[in-house]
Amino acid sequence: MMEYVLLFLSTVIVNNFVLSRFLGLCIFFGVSKSLNASVGMGMAVASVMTVSSTLAWVVYNYVLVPFHLHFLTTVVFVILVACFVQLLEMIIRKFAPALYNLWGIYLLLIATNCIILGVPLINAESNYGFVKSVVHAFGSGVGFAFALILMASLRERLALADVPKPFQGLSIAFILAGLLALAFMGFSGMIPI
Amino acid sequence: MSAVRGLWQIFVNGLFESNPIFRLALSLCPALAVTSNVYNAFGxxxxxxxxxxxxxxxxxxxRKLINAKVRVPVYITSIxxxxxxxQLVLEAYFPRLYQELGIYLALIVVFAIILARAEVFAAKNPIIPSMVDGLGMGAGFAGAMVLIGVIREVIGNGTILDIPLFGPNYAPALIMILPAGGFITIGLLIAFFNHLTEVRKQAREKLALQEGGETA
Known part of the structure; x- marks a missing residue:
């Protein structure tokens, strides 16, 4: 049990996917302009990632490994994840229109995204077991949401600051993310893993 | 002659004018993780x-065979x-690079720039201009990656391609090869390019104003 808690904490804060592995940057910089959108996006990513990684784990361990198709991992995962997100979008639109209005646009954005594809790949590469994979995927999603919400809060404050002209926009956002990553480095070494 | 010039224009457009990393900020995603040294960035x-x-x-x-409704899945499968x-070629011939790039190599699939070029350019143009567009965009991307790699490796490790530059007394600023340094380097580079664009734009406006004055 302790092992899973440690893995969860390590993926959320120590090896945060955005700030230490550069995954999900497109969403991270695109969405963090608004705090509300960040909360919605964070929750959408966390839930989709958990389910799609579980699916990918099953396919990897019961189809790709037994038939020695490792070299197809990239192709299969991309198609699997993209199809899953599309399917999810259709189901939500049909059965929960209210939820679709809140989340629909985020689902479209994350259909082919580095972080959604990256987590199943890392799971497959590290040979994680089933529970470990799920915990890892959930932790990555929560970590992403955490970083996104922190960044959005910082950028709301930044809107009031007097930023020199060349630095406005993406440039200052990158430097801000760098400082955030610096702060997160304080956690490294806290969890031996 | 004009055909060649047209192709050159497409190439230069990718290389400078809409350089994928600094201009469009597309596909800046995970590629930045491997710019901590020049070798990986170049690979x-x-x-x-x-x-x-x-x-x-x-x-x-x-492009004439693909049904417009299913084009995105087709592009993704092709990529x-x-x-x-x-991946297979690198694993066979450049095992060290393959090891160091790790999952980031597989993540090339989701680089927005590749899908965007397929959709915006290749789906509407014949094969030769499409190839040149790919070469230009790719060269622009590779150039930007190497530039970031050089800055980070020189400051963060005091070397270029593992060759020491400053002798044994140089204490490298380790922060630059850590992720935080990567973010900050890119932020500063984007600001630099913004500034450059602004200066060029102002110079052009000044020139236009002068010429306008002369003709008047």
Whole structure:
């Protein structure tokens, strides 16, 4: 049990996917302009990632490994994840229109995204077991949401600051993310893993 | 002659005017993780150059066969196949690079720039311009990657391609090869390019104003 808690904490804060592995940057910089959108996006990513990684784990361990198709991992995962997100979008639109209005646009954005594809790949590469994979995927999603919400809060404050002209926009956002990553480095070494 | 010049224009457009990393901020995603040294940055840049060119050519060749409704899944499958080819080649001939790029190599599949070029350019143009567009965009991307790699490796490790530059007394600023340094380097580079664009724009306006004054 302790092992899973440690893995969860390590993926959320120590090896945060955005700030230490550069995954999900497109969403991270695109969405963090608004705090509300960040909360919605964070929750959408966390839930989709958990389910799609579980699916990918099953396919990897019961189809790709037994038939020695490792070299197809990239192709299969991309198609699997993209199809899953599309399917999810259709189901939500049909059965929960209210939820679709809140989340629909985020689902479209994350259909082919580095972080959604990256987590199943890392799971497959590290040979994680089933529970470990799920915990890892959930932790990555929560970590992403955490970083996104922190960044959005910082950028709301930044809107009031007097930023020199060349630095406005993406440039200052990158430097801000760098400082955030610096702060997160304080956690490294806290969890031996 | 004008055909060649047109192609050159397409190439230069990718290389400078809409350089994928600094201008469009597309596809800045995970590639930045491997810019902590020049060797990896160059390897990644070349892989992307190959994938984007090959995919542009494939999409351009099949553009009349693909139904518009299913084009995105087709493009993604095509990109994923080409990336798999790159993975297998690197694993066989450049094992060190393959090890260090790790999952980031597979993640080339989701680089927005590749899909964007297929959709915006290759789907509407014949094969030769599509290839040149891929080469230009890929070269722009690779150049930007190497630039970031050089800055980070020189400051963060005091070396270029593992060759020491400053002698044994140099204490490298380790922060630059850590992720935080990567973010900050890119932020500063974007600001620099913004500034450059602004200066050029002002110079052009001044020139236009002068010429306007002379004719009047």
């Amino acid at each position: 990644m840049g070349m892989s992307v150059l190959f994938v984007i060119t090959a995919n542009n050519m494939a999409v351009s060749l099949t 994923a196949t080409i990336v798999t080819v790159v």
